[in-house]
Amino acid sequence: MEECACLCGLGSSPGCPCGQKRQRTSETAVADGNQAQEEKHVEGDAAARCCPGSGGIPSPRPPPPPPHCSLQDLPVEMLVEIFACVPGTDLPSLALACTKFHRILHIDRIWRRRCREEFGVRENLPNLEMIGMSYREVYAKLFPYRHILGLWQLDTEHYRTLVNVAVDGLCITGWKYRPSLHTHVGGPIHFRPSFRIRLTKRKSAKVECLEGLDNRPHNRHIQIRKDRFTTQCKNTDHGTHLPRRLREEGGRVVEERQLYNWLTYRRLYLPLSHPDDLIRPGLFQYYYDAFHLKIAMLSFHGKYARVTKITGVSKKTLEIHLTRRIQLRDGEIFHNFDELSRVVQEMDEQVIGEQQQQQEDGTEESEGHGWQSPAQPSEGESGAAAAEEQPVPFVLPVGVRSIDQNYPATCRRCFYVVDTVTLPGFAYPRRFPGVFILFDENHFGFIWLELKYFFLYSRVQNTFQNVEAPSPQAFLEMLKNIQCMP
Structure with a gap:
């Protein structure tokens, strides 16, 4: 039987199967070496991720940092909805933040919602576009009179009554309680207008008195404080005939040479409610x-x-x-x-x-x-x-x-x-x-x-x-x- 030359170390013949097998074996060895080297690299990376003293257990990768996002990146429609929920007193400061916010705060929808929620303005004021007035301007007109809105107790010569001051269109109207002969004790109470503050675009607010027998509006002066306000009206048929005397008002002495109607209004709050109350106050x-x-x-x-x-x-x-x-x-x-x-x-x-x-x-x-x-x-x-x-x-x-x-x-x-x-x-x-x-x-x-x-x-x-x-x-x-x- 002919011996194979590869066994004697002389090399292999061209047709020897042992040479082909040896060649395949060397290629496989090289591949196995490369795979082992890659596995070592992988194990090295895993070891690098392991915490000291963790026994080789890999720790999770830290999450990637969140993408940078600011309020300015939000869409305009979303910013309009957000700004409409902010109190009107804070919106001017918000407008100073950037040019984008300043432009957005000129959108009338924001101020229409603020007028409705803070002052009780109706959803759509009549003739607002006709007179060329925006809700932003309406808010600016109403803002100085925000302390006068609500319920008040009116003192008139030892008699007290109830006054509700509310926004009525482009006016602020003081509605005085006046029960009717047909009013039932369980029905709604009745009011009639007592004074009105007209808000116009180009002029300052005008105060009108609606009292008197002829109900003809006439000028009235108003002085507003936080918890009370006073009004005075010159020589009308409902005026109080005061003698000529000196009155100290607002830190200065005024000589009354004419007849005035001085009225004082005291702030009224409704009671706070608690679940343990017998009934709702x-x-x-x-x-x-x-x-x-x-x-x-x-x-x-x-x-x-x-x-x-x-x-x-x-x-x-x-x-x-x-x-x-x-x-x-x-x-x-x-x-x-x-x-x-x-x-x-x-x-x-x-x-x-x-x-x-x-x-x-x-x-x-x-x-x-x-x-x-x-x-x-x-x-x-x-x-x-x-x-x-x-x-x-x-x-x-x-x-x-x-x-x-x-x-x-x-x-x-x-x-x-x-x-x-x-x-x-x-x-x-x-x-x-x-x-x-x-x-x-x-x-x-x-x-x-x-x-x-x-x-x-x-x-x-x-x-x-x-x-x-x-x-x-x-x-x-x-x-x-x-x-x-x-």
Whole structure:
């Protein structure tokens, strides 16, 4: 058998299969070496990614940095929607940021929304394009009068009434409360225009008085402060005949040689609401007599609730003691006026005794009792429990009179209440104990035991803008100010 030459080290013959096999083996070895070298490089990279002491476990790659994006890169339409949500007082500073923002803030859609949300301007003002005026200019006209919008209490010679100042087209109108003979205690309250501030493009705002027998507009001067403003009107048929005297106004002495009508308006905020309140606080109206429909404000202050008279002559406040509840026993207590009076009289003696003890101990609460923040929860039973409580039948006790006989047939709860009345010309108030009756979310009543009289209070259905108190402390200060006698 012929031996292969490759075995003797002499080389291989051209047809020797061993030579071909050897060549293939060397090529495979070279490829395997390259693959091993690549694997070493891969292992080196993996080792570089491993944290020290991690046992060779590779750590994740750090995420790539986010792409740079600023507010200026957003589309114009999106910026318009964002800027329309920014308060108008901050938009001028935003316009100084860059040229793009400055151009965008000239878009009228932004200012139309600000006028609607901040001043209550209607969505589309009539004749705005005809007079060549933009919403941006309307906002600039309304801005100096932003403090005058909302509810006010007007003092006119010992009589108080309610005034709602609101935007009306291109005017600011002061609507004075004036009940009609056909007004129902549960219906909306009525207003009539008292003054108007006209906003024009080329002229400064013009103040017109709408009072008087002929209702002919005439000039009126207005001085605006944050929490009150005053107006004066020259020699009209509704003017107050003042004697010639010196009056100090605004730090300077003015000699009054003509007849003026001086009116003072005090700021009114609506009460803050809390989930634990018996019912939602707010404005309520009631009949004091057959011809006088009055407005009062219900607010909650911890252990007490207050009903503060807004309109009328005298200063009147109901203080409801929420911790002194009168048990109804299925409403039977209303059938016997003597029994009802006895229960209230016992509670009144206890309250007077506690107040005297607090005075002796020096622990009497300042400014009466219930001057806590309206935002604090009541220490009595919660409003949710009052809503779940089953109502009981209600009837007026025998001998108790009332103008409004259309009162609810059932009630939820009753509390001891003190009616404090201060008449003009009297230095000290008088107090009268009574019964506070909670009917439902929109009605409550008061029984004046001494006069054997019943008052039905019904919630005012009108809605008002710019009536939110900036803080609970601001509401308390307002409440004290409006109770001062004019």
